[in-house]
Amino acid sequence: MRILGIDPGLAIVGYGVVDKEGNAYKTIYYDAITTQAHTPIENRIKIIYDEINLIIEKFKPDVLSIEELFFNNNAKTALAVGQARGVVLLSAVEHNIPIYEYTPLQVKQALTGYGRASKMQIQQMMKSMLGLKEIPKPDDVADALAIAICHGNSMKFNSILNWH
Numbered sequence: 001m002r003i004l005g006i007d008p009g010l011a012i013v014g015y016g017v018v019d020k021e022g023n024a025y026k027t028i029y030y031d032a033i034t035t036q037a038h039t040p041i042e043n044r045i046k047i048i049y050d051e052i053n054l055i056i057e058k059f060k061p062d063v064l065s066i067e068e069l070f071f072n073n074n075a076k077t078a079l080a081v082g083q084a085r086g087v088v089l090l091s092a093v094e095h096n097i098p099i100y101e102y103t104p105l106q107v108k109q110a111l112t113g114y115g116r117a118s119k120m121q122i123q124q125m126m127k128s129m130l131g132l133k134e135i136p137k138p139d140d141v142a143d144a145l146a147i148a149i150c151h152g153n154s155m156k157f158n159s160i161l162n163w164h
Helices: 041-059 075-094 104-112 119-129 139-161
Strands: 002-007 012-021 024-034 063-067 099-102
Touching (some): 024 139, 063 139
16 A cells, blocks of 8 residues: 655645555655745645645555644644645545545554654654654654554554454
8 A cells, every 4th residue: 555644734745655565664755845935825835736746646645644734823824734735635636545634643642652752753763664764854754754654554453443
């Protein structure tokens, strides 16, 4: 199964593509889409949309896993992230890719067994699990890989729960 993990944002969209084969993960590619702060928001959203389309067309993921938006204290930031997240979801729907959403707590629990794991613990886990030479940068990229692996681990767990 090929999983595209997305950590959405307006300035930075982290993404990671991993293949899950049995209980093993293979890193295919990871990077970030960036947009400049002084660019009009509609142009930033179009950049994200166009780049996500290219990523989907190039890597042909079976599923998309994305961080669920949680509302923080800054409503303006939450709205901007929501708009960026929306175009990612739109692209997945247009390509008939199933979408799975995970909260940061679910991601941390799936990877470390502890919902309050630090960002550094998650980053080290990604480096270790994927056999990477260094922690992916920026942080959003490591988070995207974690979201992809969370989905892979959740699928294993869900199949156990659904076993009769």
